[in-house]
Amino acid sequence: MDPVIVVGAGPVGLALSLALARHDVPSVVLDEGPGKDEQRPARTVVLREDTAALVERLSGTSFDRAGSRWTGWRSLRRKQEMRTLTFGEQSPAPLHIAQHELTGALREAVAREPLIKVAVDSRLDSIEEDRSGLTAHTRGPKGTWWRGSYLVGCDGPRSTVRKLLDIRFPGRTAVERHAVAALRTELPWPGEALLHRSPPWRTSGPAGSEVVGRPLADGVWRLDWLLPPRSDLVTPDVLVARIRETLAGWCGGSTPPYELLDTGVHTVHHRLARRWRVGRAFLAGDAAHLLGALGTQGLDEGLRDADNLSWKLALTWHDGPHPAPAALLDSYQAERRAIVAARLRAADQALPILRGGKGPRGLRAYVPGGARGHDALLTDGHLGHGPLGAPGAYTDSPLAPLPTESQVDVGTAPGAPIADVRVTAPDGSFVRLRDRLGLGHLLVVLVAPGTGVWERKHWMSAGLMPRLAAAIAALPHEAELLVAESYPGAAAHTVLLIRPDGHLVTALSGVRPAELYEAAQTALGGAAPEGEPVESAARTGGPA
Incomplete structure (x- = not known):
């Protein structure tokens, strides 16, 4: 059969091609860029235990450099310490790395894999499907026609694949905005991630403002400041003032030495594609969904998309004496879209509570404990727990067998990810x-x-x-x-x-x-x- 065409060479597209290769399925990755990624220290990713294990397995790379795995989590409100957590074997730490480092490791693994071909400077502009496969045309210096058995659009929020398939992408724009800075400095909590709500040193801004500090390797930190809705542009002077104010507040009143490496503004949108499959074409990652408010991580779900789809495509691609049922490929949308939709619903319910909205009956309608309830919800999002962050279970999947008398309960529910014993x-x-x-x-x-x-x-x-x-x-x-x-x-x-x-x-x-x-x-x-x-x-x- 023809290879699977993967459109997009970001983390999700590269991970999908490597996952297919582990199933002995060839693929062609259409990369509209030059085949390398811009180094942006302020553009980082946080991966939970299961997705971190997935990218390490696919890339053959360990990302356990000092600082990449947090030693603990600390949350503050004004001057009060609300919670501290220590990570260890029973509570694995998230993996926090710059996105270009993750993508670079995946690109190196792709370069070693003979089943994967990468076509750089290749921008998709048309798809034609027939009974035996589909054909994709790319434009650019190396524009040509590509023949494939299936096609997966991993080409981001402005997905060309999604537009060519005429799939709607409804949702909410600018759910949250953050000013971001990557800098090298020393803070009082080496190796610990920090969430500080309503810091006492703020002289301006809404009462519910917050700042998050996440350590990286080599003494680098990423700091995120929640911006008020409809706020003005963040000028360099304003951002430097925020940096100095925050560092001084955390370090006893005086700003420690720091080296500013990168800055930016991160805008979070919440969107969900109406369909994730049209015939032989699929959507995955940011092409299918956008999320990320309250500390949740969209890349986690994109990598889970790739993991879910790869084995189903492989089983269908190889066929064998008994071709895979059509329900197998249909289950990709049924399983993955339901999980992401539930994640978005949980975030939408929590946002009015945590960001000062007027939800019905206020906070008590959702969680007890006032400020501690706020802290628990935000911690769930940042650390990958609860409805905001825990890996989803395919409990209602069309691939779930009916219970039998011999079925027994174990520590993992049917449809949930297994424990790594x-x-x-x-x-x-x-x-x-x-x-x-x-x-x-x-x-x-x-x-x-x-x-x-x-x-x-x-x-x-x-x-x-x-x-x-x-x-x-x-x-x-x-x-x-x-x-x-x-x-x-x-x-x-x-x-x-x-x-x-x-x-x-x-x-x-x-x-x-x-x-x-x-x-x-x-x-x-x-x-x-x-x-x-x-x-x-x-x-x-x-x-x-």
Whole structure:
């Protein structure tokens, strides 16, 4: 088949092409730029645990330089300390890096990947679809026609793909505006991110003003000041005054030495495309949605789009003896759009409370505790917790199997991202569960306490393992058997079925071949192939 055409060479487009390559699917990335990114220290990204792990897995790069992972979180209101958090193994720190560093690492990984071709200075101007694929035309010095099996628009807020597909993009403009500065200095909280609401030194501006300080590597900080609605332009003199005022307020009244590296104004819009798929063309990232108020991060959702879509495109691209059902590709919009829409609704409900609006019955209609309730909502957004920030679960997905009598509850709800536990891989090595994601197959994890002290060859032929291995061999798609000593909330002999993007399909009590087969078939978009009923395809013995 023809490659997948990826329009846009930002983080989402590059991540999608690398994710497709891990599934052995070739792609062409149409980059309207010169193939490199402008270095802007004030343009940074904050990635949560799951999306940080995804980009590290795809790029083969560790971003754990000193300062990139925060040591803690501190929130203040006026002169009062509201909350402090320390990050560690039980509470992983977000990853904070300059966007050009992230994109550069992804570009280097793309350059090493033979399945990916990047066409620079190639701006899309038309798409033509037919029964067997589609053709995209680019203009510029290297303008030409490109043939593809599918096309994904990762080309940002002003997406050409979205416009060519005539998809509406309704929403709200300028939900929030921030003045931004990147500078090198020393603050009293090395390595800790800081949210300060209503700082006492402000001599002007609204009472609800706030400033956020986020550390980066090499002693650099990004500072964001919330601007009042319909405020005037932020001149260089005004921004320097804000910097000096803020640093002095945090450092006991005198401004410490600092080196100003970059400045800007960041405007947050909230928009959601009406459709994310038209035939063989899809939207992902900022082309499909814009969000980012209250500390939430739009790139998180864009990377989750890429992770969700890549394995579904790959399964359809490879086909095999039983072509993937159309419902599999349809589920991309059903799953991802619902998650982003819920995130936008949560932000819209919180904004009047946190920004001084007149919501019904005020703050008590939503959260108790006055100022502490405000702080809790904002902390959720900044740290990726709760409705504003936690990774979404595909609970109502069309790929979710119906509950059965053998389904058991574990620490992960069906449809939610799995916990990253240590597992034994097929070669006998110990790896993290997330390291086995995105390789083109389903994962089946058996919870078997005590196996960690024995070599895999000694227990693969013992107990229920032969029956489970036979059940996995009969599944409608390739699956990898992994063994974990424990999993949160799971009893011994629990069997977990996991999608290629790391979301739990189901957890079963013991080896249930027929139920495992049916759950896998549903997660792949349809019922058992015609002429091959579930019972016969999965008959490898009774439950154990």
